[in-house]
Amino acid sequence: MRLKLNFLPKGRKAKWLEILVAVGLIVVVMLWQTGTFAGGTIKPGRTPLPAATAHGARMTVHAVDVPVVYKAVGTVRSRTEIELSPRIVARIQEIKVRSGDRVAKGDVLVTLDDAELSSGVRQVMERVRQTRAALDLATTELERARKLLATGSISQQGFDLADSQARQARAAFEASTEAQKQAEAVLGYATLVSPMDGVVAERLSDPGDIASPGNILLRVFDPSRLMLDVPVREGLVSRIKIGEKVPFHVDALATNLTGEVREVVPSVDPGSRTFLVKICIGETPALMPGMFGVLQLPTGKRQALIVPASVVMRIGQLEYVRTTMDGQPRQVLVRTVPATDGKNEVVSGLEAGMAVLSP
Numbered sequence: 350m351r352l353k354l355n356f357l358p359k360g361r362k363a364k365w366l367e368i369l370v371a372v373g374l375i376v377v378v379m380l381w382q383t384g385t386f387a388g389g390t391i392k393p394g395r396t397p398l399p400a401a402t403a404h405g406a407r408m409t410v411h412a413v414d415v416p417v418v419y420k421a422v423g424t425v426r427s428r429t430e431i432e433l434s435p436r437i438v439a440r441i442q443e444i445k446v447r448s449g450d451r452v453a454k455g456d457v458l459v460t461l462d463d464a465e466l467s468s469g470v471r472q473v474m475e476r477v478r479q480t481r482a483a484l485d486l487a488t489t490e491l492e493r494a495r496k497l498l499a500t501g502s503i504s505q506q507g508f509d510l511a512d513s514q515a516r517q518a519r520a521a522f523e524a525s526t527e528a529q530k531q532a533e534a535v536l537g538y539a540t541l542v543s544p545m546d547g548v549v550a551e552r553l554s555d556p557g558d559i560a561s562p563g564n565i566l567l568r569v570f571d572p573s574r575l576m577l578d579v580p581v582r583e584g585l586v587s588r589i590k591i592g593e594k595v596p597f598h599v600d601a602l603a604t605n606l607t608g609e610v611r612e613v614v615p616s617v618d619p620g621s622r623t624f625l626v627k628i629c630i631g632e633t634p635a636l637m638p639g640m641f642g643v644l645q646l647p648t649g650k651r652q653a654l655i656v657p658a659s660v661v662m663r664i665g666q667l668e669y670v671r672t673t674m675d676g677q678p679r680q681v682l683v684r685t686v687p688a689t690d691g692k693n694e695v696v697s698g699l700e701a702g703m704a705v706l707s708p
Contacts, residue, residue: 406707407673408660410699412652415688419646421623423579423597425630427570427638431545435461435560436538444566448552452543452569459566463539470532477529480522487511487518547571550638570638575630577608579644580623588648589613589626597628597642602635606642653688654695660705661685661693670699671706678706 439461446458494511497503550568560566577597581589593610608628617624628644630636660670661683669680683698699705 407704408656408707409704410654410656410695410701412701413655414650415653415655415694416647417649417651419582419585419644419648421579421581421644421646423577423626423628423642423644425599425636425638425640425642426576426578427550427572428574428576429545429547429571430550430638431547431569432565433458433541433567433569434563434565435459435541436562437461437466437535438559438561439463439466439539441554441556441558441560441566443556444552444554446549446552446567448549450549452547452549454543454545456543457540458543458549458569459541459560461539461541461560463536466532466536466539470529470536473525473529473532477522477525480518480525484515484518484522487515491515541566543569545569545571548637572636573632575633575636575638576611577628577630577642577644579626579628579642580618580621581626581644581646583617583622583624585646585648586613586624588646595628595644595646597644599636599640599642601640606630606633606636654699654701655688655692656685656695656699656705657707658687658691658693660707662708668698671708672699673704673706 441459442462443460444458445456445460446452452458491511491514494503494508498505498508547569550570552567554560554564554566579597589610591610591613594607595610596605596607598605608630610626611629612627614625614627626644656670661668662670667682668685669682672679672681681698684696685693686696688694
């Protein structure tokens, strides 16, 4: 069908054509938005679950007692941890260890530039040699003066002078000897040794850096005295007993460990309403201070529906199990959470006494 607009003037005819074109475009857009031109798409609606099969082992679901576990995150620390810091200002010459290295008591860990200190010791030693020679001479003169005094060859005043010179020589010698001890002690500060058997937890400096008092170079800890410090909810204070064995999990090592409650700090943090529990771990391979451990403290039991994880099937985000209703196999939507030993806890969708079928 053709629409004739010959009866309209030329100007109005053009205007009517524009209106018709605009209306046509609007109709096309509306049809496109409603999916008229779409092909091969899935229309909105419900997609049924896969049909259930009648085969599979049948088991009845019963409510069982499961433990209620309180979890708290703690930090691994060593009861004995030492920070090595120099007593003098000097450039680091060598650091012989790295983080994770084992060290023994007395091992040299860090050496500092001791050129000036060694020069000072040599100067003091020379002073000791000189004062020693002066003391030997003064002692000899004093003995000779004593003999002369006995024979009357010198006066008492002459003897007293020799005695005074010997005393001054001895004082100078003792002062120089003490200065030598101090210089050698300061020279010893240029060498840092391990004060115990342990493991280097952290190395904080490198050769060429300037070391100064208060500047920590290394941290060393005793791996045989590891502790887990855990803040525990104040309502559980009566459940924690000194000497009790408690389990905890270390995510970094993907392992479960057991420790002994060694100390319960008798004060509650007013901000978190928790008290601190110190659990003795002992030496454990690869366990390091600073790692996190999750305390798993049983606080009671509760009823739960537990099924093997193998009977729970998934379609996308949906979970379902096969069951029977009126003698016919059916699929039932459920919601589960992981339990232990390859089992899941059914949170919703099943009731005690219902039967489920294995795939």
